[in-house]
Amino acid sequence: MKNIQWYPGHMAKAKREIGEKLKVIDIVIELVDARAPVSSKNPMFNEVIKNKPRLIVMTKKDMADEKRVAYYEKYYRDQGYFVITVNLKNFNEYKKVIDLCKEVLKEKMAREAAKGLRPRPMRAMVIGIPNVGKSTFINKIAKRKATVTGNRPGVTKAQQIIKVDKDFELFDTPGVLWPRFDNEITARNIAIIGSIKLQILPLDELFIYLMEYLGKNYPHLLKDRYNLEIDFEQDWLQRCFEVIASTRKIKPNRGDVDYDRVMELVFSEINDGSIGKVSFE
Ligand SMILES: Nc1nc2c(ncn2[C@@H]2O[C@H](COP(=O)(O)OP(=O)(O)OP(=O)(O)O)[C@@H](O)[C@H]2O)c(=O)[nH]1
Ligand SMILES: [Mg+2]
Numbered sequence: 667m668k669n670i671q672w673y674p675g676h677m678a679k680a681k682r683e684i685g686e687k688l689k690v691i692d693i694v695i696e697l698v699d700a701r702a703p704v705s706s707k708n709p710m711f712n713e714v715i716k717n718k719p720r721l722i723v724m725t726k727k728d729m730a731d732e733k734r735v736a737y738y739e740k741y742y743r744d745q746g747y748f749v750i751t752v753n754l755k756n757f758n759e760y761k762k763v764i765d766l767c768k769e770v771l772k773e774k775m776a777r778e779a780a781k782g783l784r785p786r787p788m789r790a791m792v793i794g795i796p797n798v799g800k801s802t803f804i805n806k807i808a809k810r811k812a813t814v815t816g817n818r819p820g821v822t823k824a825q826q827i828i829k830v831d832k833d834f835e836l837f838d839t840p841g842v843l844w845p846r847f848d849n850e851i852t853a854r855n856i857a858i859i860g861s862i863k864l865q866i867l868p869l870d871e872l873f874i875y876l877m878e879y880l881g882k883n884y885p886h887l888l889k890d891r892y893n894l895e896i897d898f899e900q901d902w903l904q905r906c907f908e909v910i911a912s913t914r915k916i917k918p919n920r921g922d923v924d925y926d927r928v929m930e931l932v933f934s935e936i937n938d939g940s941i942g943k944v945s946f947e
Pocket of ligand 1: 725726727728729752753754755794795796797798799800801802803814815816817818819820821822823839840841842938939
């Protein structure tokens, strides 16, 4: 995992364009994945955003471990961020988001009005690493399909302005990673939550890590979903493959367990929530 890199040209460009657009932005809404709220927060944004007001929205609450979510809400609040945790599949908090933005910007807007400037919409820029739900978030707030979404990283490729109403505009931006992951755990977490293109990942290495992690931290979820109990004795990994293939009826490939299909199944079930609520940090 050490040498994983995924920083294609459109991300470098997107980062540059975020910096350029910032002048006209009132507030930055930074989305992180509630299952890995630290790993999924791009450290590079700090250089770009500097001192714009910043709201953290932790997404995918429905798939995250509630205790860990509560811990990280406090963790970020203690650092001075405004924090809201949401499930975008069933998003009822959009009014909360808009109200919070208005509240944060109240003074700035009042100052402009006092100077006699024409009333104008608040402008919020939505940023984050790939696949954390930026476009979904914007569509929910705008109450229409204004921008394209998809359960894979790198769907949005260019900035787009979405007018919510006369008082509020949102900027959608492409997911941005950073050129090198110094921390191997960060790289693994980002990979598992679906923010790195699958095709460039060492799936078997990632699978071993995931199984170890789930076996140690969420054994009941493995039991419920796959009837799998990991004992970490010799050959435990082979047994994982066999048991998952058998409970989920994955046909053998030339007489052997179809390892690739088992891994693909588990990765997709981690990210569609069927395994249950799992946090990675
Ligand atoms: N279960 C669940 N799924 C979510 C949530 N938020 C987003 N998703 C899903 O995550 C996937 C990615 O959403 P997008 O809105 O395309 O993500 P993005 O951040 O715009 O991604 P890029 O454009 O690739 O950077 C989609 O399949 C969404 O349905 C959530 O709160 N819960
Ligand atoms: Mg997008």
